[in-house]
Amino acid sequence: MSLRRTLGIFxxxxxxxxxxxxxxxxxxxxVGVAAAYPGTPSSEIIGSLSEVASDVGVYVExxxxxxxxxxxxxxxxxxxxxxxxAMKHVGLNVxxxxxxxxxxxxxxxxxxxxxxxxxxxxxxxxxxxxxxYGLISYIPVFEPDNPxxxxxxxxxxxxxxxxxxxxxxxRTTTRLSHTRxxxxxxxxxxxxxxxxFNPSPAHxxxxxxxxxxxxELLKKFELIHRELxxxxxxxxxxxxxxxxxxxxxxxxxxxEAISKLGLEDRVRVLKLVSVYPVPEEILVKAVDGVDxxxxxxxxxxxxxxxxxxxxxxxxxxxxVVGRELSExxxxxxxxRAEAILRRALNISTAISxxxxxxxxxxxxxxxxxxxxxxxxYRPLFFELRRTINQQKIKAVxxxxxxCYTLAYYPPYKLQDTCxxxxxxxxxxxxxxVVLRDVVVISVIGDSTFYHxxxxxxxxxxxxxxxxxxxxxxxxxxxxxxHQPSPATRVDGRYVPIENVIRGIGVDFVSVVDPYxxxxxxxxxxxxxxxxxxxxxxxxxxxxxxxxLVALDEMREAEEEIVPYIVDLxxxxxxxxxxxxxxxxxxxSREDRRASVDPELCVGCGACxxxxxxxxxxxxxxxDLSKTLKYWF
Amino acid sequence: MRQVRELxxxxxxxxxxxxxxxxxxxTETFLRLGVPSLVAETHGMSQRGGSVVVHVxxxxxxxxxxxxxxxxxxxxxxxxxxxxxxxxxxxxRGVAIVNEKVIVPPGQNVKLRDTDxxxxxxxxxxxxLTIKSSxxxxxxxxxxxxxxxxxxxxxxxxxxxxxLGSGVDEVVKDILPRxxxxxxxxxxxxxxxxxxxxxxxxxxxxxxxxxxxxx
Numbered sequence: 109m110s111l112r113r114t115l116g117i118f119x120x121x122x123x124x125x126x127x128x129x130x131x132x133x134x135x136x137x138x139v140g141v142a143a144a145y146p147g148t149p150s151s152e153i154i155g156s157l158s159e160v161a162s163d164v165g166v167y168v169e170x171x172x173x174x175x176x177x178x179x180x181x182x183x184x185x186x187x188x189x190x191x192x193x194a195m196k197h198v199g200l201n202v203x204x205x206x207x208x209x210x211x212x213x214x215x216x217x218x219x220x221x222x223x224x225x226x227x228x229x230x231x232x233x234x235x236x237x238x239x240x241y242g243l244i245s246y247i248p249v250f251e252p253d254n255p256x257x258x259x260x261x262x263x264x265x266x267x268x269x270x271x272x273x274x275x276x277x278x279r280t281t282t283r284l285s286h287t288r289x290x291x292x293x294x295x296x297x298x299x300x301x302x303x304x305f306n307p308s309p310a311h312x313x314x315x316x317x318x319x320x321x322x323x324e325l326l327k328k329f330e331l332i333h334r335e336l337x338x339x340x341x342x343x344x345x346x347x348x349x350x351x352x353x354x355x356x357x358x359x360x361x362x363x364e365a366i367s368k369l370g371l372e373d374r375v376r377v378l379k380l381v382s383v384y385p386v387p388e389e390i391l392v393k394a395v396d397g398v399d400x401x402x403x404x405x406x407x408x409x410x411x412x413x414x415x416x417x418x419x420x421x422x423x424x425x426x427x428v429v430g431r432e433l434s435e436x437x438x439x440x441x442x443x444r445a446e447a448i449l450r451r452a453l454n455i456s457t458a459i460s461x462x463x464x465x466x467x468x469x470x471x472x473x474x475x476x477x478x479x480x481x482x483x484x485y486r487p488l489f490f491e492l493r494r495t496i497n498q499q500k501i502k503a504v505x506x507x508x509x510x511c512y513t514l515a516y517y518p519p520y521k522l523q524d525t526c527x528x529x530x531x532x533x534x535x536x537x538x539x540x541v542v543l544r545d546v547v548v549i550s551v552i553g554d555s556t557f558y559h560x561x562x563x564x565x566x567x568x569x570x571x572x573x574x575x576x577x578x579x580x581x582x583x584x585x586x587x588x589x590h591q592p593s594p595a596t597r598v599d600g601r602y603v604p605i606e607n608v609i610r611g612i613g614v615d616f617v618s619v620v621d622p623y624x625x626x627x628x629x630x631x632x633x634x635x636x637x638x639x640x641x642x643x644x645x646x647x648x649x650x651x652x653x654x655x656l657v658a659l660d661e662m663r664e665a666e667e668e669i670v671p672y673i674v675d676l677x678x679x680x681x682x683x684x685x686x687x688x689x690x691x692x693x694x695x696s697r698e699d700r701r702a703s704v705d706p707e708l709c710v711g712c713g714a715c716x717x718x719x720x721x722x723x724x725x726x727x728x729x730x731d732l733s734k735t736l737k738y739w740f
Numbered sequence: 741m742r743q744v745r746e747l748x749x750x751x752x753x754x755x756x757x758x759x760x761x762x763x764x765x766x767t768e769t770f771l772r773l774g775v776p777s778l779v780a781e782t783h784g785m786s787q788r789g790g791s792v793v794v795h796v797x798x799x800x801x802x803x804x805x806x807x808x809x810x811x812x813x814x815x816x817x818x819x820x821x822x823x824x825x826x827x828x829x830x831x832x833r834g835v836a837i838v839n840e841k842v843i844v845p846p847g848q849n850v851k852l853r854d855t856d857x858x859x860x861x862x863x864x865x866x867x868x869l870t871i872k873s874s875x876x877x878x879x880x881x882x883x884x885x886x887x888x889x890x891x892x893x894x895x896x897x898x899x900x901x902x903x904l905g906s907g908v909d910e911v912v913k914d915i916l917p918r919x920x921x922x923x924x925x926x927x928x929x930x931x932x933x934x935x936x937x938x939x940x941x942x943x944x945x946x947x948x949x950x951x952x953x954x955x
Contacts, residue, residue: 123777364802692843707883
């Protein structure tokens with residue numbers, strides 16, 4: 109069930125994704141403003157809110173980046189309107205400047221900042237534990253352990269934030285955000301969406317005011333710390349000689365491991381939802397009478413460090429174990445929780461199952477993600493790779509974050525760096541200063557360009573860095589699930605990329621359809637020549653809609669999608685289509701000739717000009733130009 | 741129906757085959773029958789034609805979102821390479837329902853054929869049930885509904901081992917999307933029939949014993 113389908117239901121249970129549960133909690137708390145930039149695993153929070161925005165009367169927007177989204181929601185909370193912003197862990201780095209200052213200003217109404225972390229890096233460039241942001245910003249951090257609790261906690265955090273007039277961080281991880289589970293539904297009040305701004309020195313962080321605010325903040329944080337002792341989400345249960353402190357989502361794994369190992373009457377459990385700061389009162393109560401404390405948490409030993417400090421301060425001389433019992437890297441699992449408990453409590457029982465995992469007798473090929481059938485990036489990278497090989501161009505491809513990162517993989521191999529949002533043009537600025545005899549090429553998508561590419565491009569133009577900037581405009585934020593970017597046409601309204609680029613002062617700007625291989629080659633070579641001779645910045649915009657969007661619109665309009673077939677009489681088995689173009693719908697037959705899988709072909713026709721003998725054709729007569737309107 | 745304490749299901753396939761939809765109709769069915777579940781989904785990068793695994797945990801005693809290796813009772817393999825990759829999640833004598841379809845990872849010059857993969861799966865200490873979901877769906881003119889055929893097979897298996905009683909069909913009728921409803925209902929029915937035929941060929945009594953022992 110989606111959040112949308114639960115809108116009219118105010119009791120009973122529904123199966124919601126962790127992220128949808130957070131959105132539901134915000135609605136039940138009367139949220140008035142929500143803003144975010146998408147990023148896995150956070151996207152469905154604001155995504156599901158945007159689907160219900162007009163029904164509920166909440167203001168929801170996809171902003172250009174996390175900092176902008178943060179500031180928009182912060183202003184709402186400063187003006188007495190409940191607000192939520194959500195981002196992936198690295199998104200909070202982008203918004204960190206605002207985060208720090210928000211603790212100094214405080215808020216008038218509830219302000220919930222969701223940080224969705226990604227242990228094991230399922231869709232991220234690093235493994236970063238954002239609970240640590242609590243430490244540096246003086247903002248309390250909370251982490252639930254299932255979707256049902258996530259909803260209740262979100263709702264409670266709005267009230268808590270409003271009461272202490274301070275922002276809060278709700279931290280989730282992939283396995284909470286993307287886990288679907290039962291959620292108890294409650295009533296949704298009519299949201300308050302307009303506010304009143306009361307000028308105060310607290311909002312003007314000039315040094316003279318900031319010094320005052322700093323002292324206020326330290327005082328306020330002590331108060332918040334004391335308040336957390338009465339938070340009902342933290343719980344003590346069970347009894348035994350050992351105390352297991354289970355923080356955030358880890359509690360889900362730990363509680364199941366305890367019951368599977370039959371340890372219920374051997375351990376006492378402290379389930380912690382407020383992971384920073386750890387409330388002292390409940391901790392002191394929980395350690396009473398135990399002779400060992402085991403702290404179980406994902407990633408950094410944040411709770412463990414606090415537990416050690418509190419017990420030391422209170423003079424409780426009990427042994428504490430934690431991080432040393434398991435790896436610091438990667439996410440928690442039932443296996444890991446079991447191993448920690450067995451080691452910490454010195455027990456020999458195990459969750460019964462066979463553990464034989466011999467090496468597979470066949471070699472199972474890896475299956476990295478690939479460009480979808482119909483993706484406009486495939487013909488582009490195919491033609492760039494071919495041109496670079498044939499012309500023997502020495503180039504460094506400074507890549508970025510988006511679907512096009514997949515061009516790193518064979519057969520294209522056209523991403524030499526991929527580091528952070530907007531890093532493509534930024535690193536290329538530096539490469540163009542120190543690398544000789546190579547062409548520096550940066551590759552960035554439309555959404556990433558608007559997110560963090562523009563300042564780097566302004567720099568490139570102003571300081572005259574010779575680089576070719578390739579902007580891949582598929583008119584949407586594709587990788588995270590098709591949220592609008594400023595390049596997305598909404599009732600004809602959008603921000604044209606080439607206008608921005610020309611406005612910055614780039615003289616070489618060319619807009620090309622990536623399906624048109626001859627133009628790709630011609631314009632690319634022209635841009636390389638310009639950069640070499642003029643020593644300035646050239647920009648190529650490759651524009652065609654994300655195939656998933658175009659195909660959705662075609663299906664919606666009941667436009668017939670005609671799959672292609674290979675004329676086996678013409679096919680010479682050269683393998684260009686399946687080895688170098690590498691569309692997932694095209695495979696090789698035993699005799700090396702090509703074959704198109706009708707289950708995977710989307711009838712885009714991008715492979716037609718790739719075949720040197722024109723053996724690929726529609727399975728029945730059709731007019732491709734009729735479907736062109738869906739692609740632009 | 742019988743009380744379900746814990747039933748662990750791994751859904752393995754290639755991004756785009758509809759694993760998330762399949763997991764949703766499974767858990768929605770159980771929820772309507774009064775049994776909660778937790779599903780760890782795969783989103784983001786791995787959805788773009790990559791290897792996708794979804795952990796479905798049904799039952800009242802489930803807390804952790806993911807299934808560790810050797811603790812799954814059923815694997816629904818939507819594609820043979822992915823079925824081979826994740827088969828070790830199954831307990832010994834667990835059941836693999838596998839769609840006889842190979843999607844070759846592009847650009848890697850992979851030479852594996854379906855016969856190699858089936859032979860590999862047969863070596864494993866699991867009960868292998870093979871069905872032709874993709875073929876069924878394509879021949880009915882609903883190529884994106886192979887997952888509904890697999891859903892039917894899964895329900896058919898649970899009925900035959902008496903984890904699910906009668907009355908499921910009524911719930912299913914209500915859950916399947918209105919779009920292409922007739923074709924989807926037919927695929928669901930065919931899935932049930934096809935898995936029953938496989939069960940008769942396989943050691944149905946062994947499979948019943950496996951579920952009786954664990955549940």
